[in-house]
Amino acid sequence: MIRHTVVFRLKHPPGSAAEAAFLEAARALAAIPGVQAFEALRQVSPKNDYQFGLSMEFADEAAYRGYDRHPDHVAFVRDRWLPEVAAFMEIDYEPM
Amino acid sequence: MIRHTVVFRLKHPPGSAAEAAFLEAARALAAIPGVQAFEALRQVSPKNDYQFGLSMEFADEAAYRGYDRHPDHVAFVRDRWLPEVAAFMEIDYEPM
Numbered sequence: 121m122i123r124h125t126v127v128f129r130l131k132h133p134p135g136s137a138a139e140a141a142f143l144e145a146a147r148a149l150a151a152i153p154g155v156q157a158f159e160a161l162r163q164v165s166p167k168n169d170y171q172f173g174l175s176m177e178f179a180d181e182a183a184y185r186g187y188d189r190h191p192d193h194v195a196f197v198r199d200r201w202l203p204e205v206a207a208f209m210e211i212d213y214e215p216m
Numbered sequence: 217m218i219r220h221t222v223v224f225r226l227k228h229p230p231g232s233a234a235e236a237a238f239l240e241a242a243r244a245l246a247a248i249p250g251v252q253a254f255e256a257l258r259q260v261s262p263k264n265d266y267q268f269g270l271s272m273e274f275a276d277e278a279a280y281r282g283y284d285r286h287p288d289h290v291a292f293v294r295d296r297w298l299p300e301v302a303a304f305m306e307i308d309y310e311p312m
Contacts, residue, residue, distance in 0.1 A: 212261035
């Protein structure tokens with residue numbers, strides 16, 4: 121199992137319609153084949169400047185690669201992520 | 217529910233006995249009252265320089281504070297975390 125997470129901050133004002141629209145578009149990633157345990161999260165620690173997180177799990181590397189290359193993911197990154205996200209960090213975990 | 221996570225890199229050489237001893241000590245945090253869904257994780261994304269992660273969940277802020285102040289947690293931070301961790305970032309999530 122690989123848990124893919126990304127923590128991020130948007131360019132949009134907090135509570136704005138643009139923020140809500142982005143988060144709704146992000147939730148649609150859950151429908152891409154191979155995505156399990158999808159979560160849209162609010163980042164609440166005052167020790168970093170990120171606002172939100174996405175977390176999802178894949179059975180293996182092949183499933184993760186399939187998601188990464190899927191046209192819906194590629195379009196989301198191009199059309200929503202790159203123009204609307206101010207800062208982000210990807211963190212991927214495997215059980216030990 | 218609050219999910220407290222921390223991603224980190226150790227000062228120890230990868231695969232060393234010191235690394236294993238640190239991770240064993242970290243796993244003992246799971247026994248502190250209020251800690252749920254504890255996970256010790258390997259960070260595998262090449263897009264950051266962290267090696268490991270810890271993830272745990274608390275029912276609410278009070279349970280999280282109780283963990284933070286617990287003598288076993290305070291001792292772990294003082295005796296193991298501060299001397300042995302090279303870099304880290306805390307990320308806390310709540311469901312949206």
